Amino acid sequence: MAHSSARMVGLISDTHGLLRPAVHDALSGVELILHAGDVGGRDILDELRLIAPVKAVFGNTDPPGDPDLAAEIDLTIDGIAVHVSHGHELGSPTPAKVAERYAADVVVYGHTHQQLVTRLDGRLIVNPGAAGPRRFNLKPSVGRLRIENGKTEVEIIDIS
Numbered sequence: 158m159a160h161s162s163a164r165m166v167g168l169i170s171d172t173h174g175l176l177r178p179a180v181h182d183a184l185s186g187v188e189l190i191l192h193a194g195d196v197g198g199r200d201i202l203d204e205l206r207l208i209a210p211v212k213a214v215f216g217n218t219d220p221p222g223d224p225d226l227a228a229e230i231d232l233t234i235d236g237i238a239v240h241v242s243h244g245h246e247l248g249s250p251t252p253a254k255v256a257e258r259y260a261a262d263v264v265v266y267g268h269t270h271q272q273l274v275t276r277l278d279g280r281l282i283v284n285p286g287a288a289g290p291r292r293f294n295l296k297p298s299v300g301r302l303r304i305e306n307g308k309t310e311v312e313i314i315d316i317s
Contacts, residue, residue, distance in 0.1 A: 164234055166191060167209060168300035168311070170243075170267025171287035173197040173218065176204050179316035180288060183299050184208050191230065191302075193267035194243030197289065199225060216243040216267060237262045237304050244268035244284070252282040263302065263309055272298050272313045281309045288316060 167184035174197030184190060187209050194216025196202060202225055205211045215226035230241040240261035244250035245268045247258060255264050256277045263281045270293055272286035285300035296317045303310050 163305035166302040168285040169288045171195045173289035175289040183314040191241045217245040239263045241265045274311045
């Protein structure tokens with residue numbers, strides 16, 4: 158197998174206490190999982206940690222003060238700035254609102270349960286969709302973020 162310098166990061170949000178078995182295959186091989194909130198309990202994070210290390214933010218349904226959950230996450234992966242927050246802090250988050258508030262190269266959020274991948278001014282704005290209980294007639298999904306040679310791309314994976 159050829160050596161690749163690509164970094165793979167799993168993106169998940171809105172599990173609301175349900176982690177579907179398909180998540181294990183969908184995020185297999187990622188080196189880090191970023192959870193954009195509405196986790197629904199430590200059991201979810203523990204199970205995700207079977208796949209890869211996890212960093213998670215709290216959403217509007219998570220109890221305040223959970224030491225496993227941050228208000229927001231800012232990190233740099235191979236020179237690419239990545240921001241994660243739930244989105245509820247913006248009211249009804251849209252790509253424009255999210256991009257205006259956060260300056261990162263890649264901004265990941267949840268809350269709306271709607272899958273979304275868009276580029277604004279060369280920046281990548283991603284909502285991986287809701288991975289937990291099905292609501293609003295939307296299919297559950299997660300995302301895989303690929304960072305390679307200063308470029309970013311996201312694949313949304315249906316886990317229904």
